[in-house]
Amino acid sequence: MLAPESPPIVTQQKTRHCKPVARGGARAGRKPAKIRDSGRVQLFGLHAVEAALANEKRPVYAIQATENAAHRLGPLTARRGLEPKRVLPKALDRQLGADTVHQGVLLEVGPLESLTLEELDLSGTLLVLDQVTDPHNVGAALRSAAAFGAKGLVMTQRHSPPLSGVLAKSASGALDLVPIAQVRNLAEAMAELGEQGVTRLGL
Structure with a gap:
C-alpha cells in the first residue's frame, strides 16, 4: 500500500494519431529541460x-x-x-x-537520464505521480508499473525523491525497467498528454 500522499494518476492512450509533445512538458516556445545528475x-x-x-x-x-x-x-x-x-x-x-x-x-x-514526455511511449498506460516524496512509495509504484506493463512513469522535478539506492531497492529492479520522465510543471504536462489523445484518470 502506498502512503496517503498525493494520489497517482493513470493515463491511457485512446488514439494512435499523435502530434509531437513539447519536451519536458513545456509549452511551445519554452526551452526544454533534460535532467541528468552528475553525481554517482x-x-x-x-x-x-x-x-x-x-x-x-x-x-x-x-x-x-x-x-x-x-x-x-x-x-x-x-x-x-x-x-x-x-x-x-x-x-x-x-x-x-x-x-x-x-x-x-x-x-x-551513474544516474539515469530523465526522459521527456516526447520520448515516452504513449501507446499504453502511463503512471503519473504528484508530489509523492517517499522513496519507498515511489519504488513500490515503479514495481507495480513494471508488473502491469506500464509504458512509463511521469513525476515532477521538484517534490520527488532522488532516484537513489533506497528507491531502487524498493523498486526491486523496476527503476531500470520503467522509463521515467521528470517535468517542471505537472499540470502543463497533463494538458499536453490530453492534447495527444491520452485519457487521464485520477485515483
Missing part, C-alpha cells in the same frame, strides 16, 4: 543491481560483492567489464548501515 549513485540489493547491470543505458563503475553474490552476478559483471571486489557482509554493513538489506552487493553507478 550507490545501488544495493540483488534485483536492483541485476537490473542496473542489464541496462546498457546505465553507466556502471565499480562493484563490491560477497562470494555468493559475485557468483550469481558473474555473467552480468563480465558483460559490463567489471571485476567484483570480494568483501565480507560486515564491510557492506559499515558502508550502508547495519539495518540496510544489501544482500551482499553494492554497485556504484
Whole structure:
C-alpha cells in the first residue's frame, strides 16, 4: 500500500494519431529541460543491481560483492567489464548501515537520464505521480508499473525523491525497467498528454 500522499494518476492512450509533445512538458516556445545528475549513485540489493547491470543505458563503475553474490552476478559483471571486489557482509554493513538489506552487493553507478514526455511511449498506460516524496512509495509504484506493463512513469522535478539506492531497492529492479520522465510543471504536462489523445484518470 502506498502512503496517503498525493494520489497517482493513470493515463491511457485512446488514439494512435499523435502530434509531437513539447519536451519536458513545456509549452511551445519554452526551452526544454533534460535532467541528468552528475553525481554517482550507490545501488544495493540483488534485483536492483541485476537490473542496473542489464541496462546498457546505465553507466556502471565499480562493484563490491560477497562470494555468493559475485557468483550469481558473474555473467552480468563480465558483460559490463567489471571485476567484483570480494568483501565480507560486515564491510557492506559499515558502508550502508547495519539495518540496510544489501544482500551482499553494492554497485556504484551513474544516474539515469530523465526522459521527456516526447520520448515516452504513449501507446499504453502511463503512471503519473504528484508530489509523492517517499522513496519507498515511489519504488513500490515503479514495481507495480513494471508488473502491469506500464509504458512509463511521469513525476515532477521538484517534490520527488532522488532516484537513489533506497528507491531502487524498493523498486526491486523496476527503476531500470520503467522509463521515467521528470517535468517542471505537472499540470502543463497533463494538458499536453490530453492534447495527444491520452485519457487521464485520477485515483
